[in-house]
Amino acid sequence: MSPTSTEPAPLHVLGALALELRGDARVDRDRLEQAQAGELADLIAADLARFAPRAADLELVLVGAHYDPVELLRPGWPLHRELDGLAARAPGRARGRVVAFGASNGQLPGDLTPSPDFAGGPLRLLPFVLGGDAAEVAAVGERFETELLETGMAGAATALAAQALFGLEVEHARYLTVHDLAAMTSLQYEHAGLAPLWPVLETALLQPEAEAWLDTPPEPLVRYAGGEARIALFSPQAWQRRYAAGLDCSSDDCRQRAFRQHQHFQARQRQLAAVLQAHGVPVNFVHCDAGEDCRAALA
Structure with a gap:
């Protein structure tokens, strides 16, 4: 069929x-x-x-x-x-x-x-x-x-x-x-730890005209629509607001820990983007700064 x-x-x-x-x-x-x-x-x-x-x-x-x-x-x-x-x-x-x-x-x-x-x-x-x-x-x-x-x-x-x-x-x-x-x-x-991305990829494969979101922290924010995947590229401040709102870094140790967590998050973004691109799905990164509605930025 x-x-x-x-x-x-x-x-x-x-x-x-x-x-x-x-x-x-x-x-x-x-x-x-x-x-x-x-x-x-x-x-x-x-x-x-x-x-x-x-x-x-x-x-x-x-x-x-x-x-x-x-x-x-x-x-x-x-x-x-x-x-x-x-x-x-x-x-x-x-x-x-x-x-x-x-x-x-x-x-x-x-x-x-x-x-x-x-x-x-x-x-x-x-x-x-x-x-x-x-x-x-x-x-x-x-x-x-x-x-x-x-x-x-x-x-x-x-x-x-x-x-x-x-x-x-x-x-x-x-x-x-x-x-x-x-x-x-x-x-x-x-x-391989990529289950959260599969619904987005499955939509691209089986219903390419449809829309799908990955919107489940701590995962990156991804929207598939119009034949492409858009990934929110968070500034450090925007990332902390969405993913680490409880951090109140007044010490160097805390700031270093937050920096490492943000780097890990960025590596995860690159990993998901590489998987999508390997499957022929175009990927665009969309900048999101503190104070912005990052979901709206991907629309």
Whole structure:
């Protein structure tokens, strides 16, 4: 199913083959040549038809390259959209067609090149798009959303082929929808202490036209609206008013403690901004001085 209410027909199933790498594995190759991509795509098509037989009647579009989760989980699903756009320009769209994009002389088409900034993570993803008749897409999408996370282990031939073609050490290979990936990432961020930011990021991904706030001290003040995140950049006095109103610093020790707390707060702001930007959400810092309504400043 289409992951957002803003995507036009025809509907698409957006997913990925997830390769969980061994902890000490090296990642030396992030893309396949065209023939290799086609070989892997045929195996993936067979796997998806095993999970939902009607998937065999849909067009499968795949890129023979692997990415970090943050490269897939971005507003508007740009990697999936790029795949679909490239396939639309290829002649002969038909039921059951398998379209694989690979590299030519090391170069991938369009905007499919994996970012070196996010290379080396333990989970690598090969995005795919299933498209075709809206009713068939909806049926396959519903089945994938309810079952794929639990039952979607890749076939042995597919896992071995991915391992050999990319030169990876793969611990597990399984299929996910973008919703499954978002749910997994939410849990990972919770364990990493980033749970307060997730509702803002989730809104950007699933309802990019909506608005969301992070307004729970001691966290930074963040507003998502209009496709961007605004973060209040507090002056020391404004920070103390909102976050440390009980401090009455008449001693050097207290002032030093307040200074350290403000620095820690600023580091947290930078951390949240970096996460949002990694997911393709533009970030703007908005200055807020003492005496200002900082929520209003973000409007």
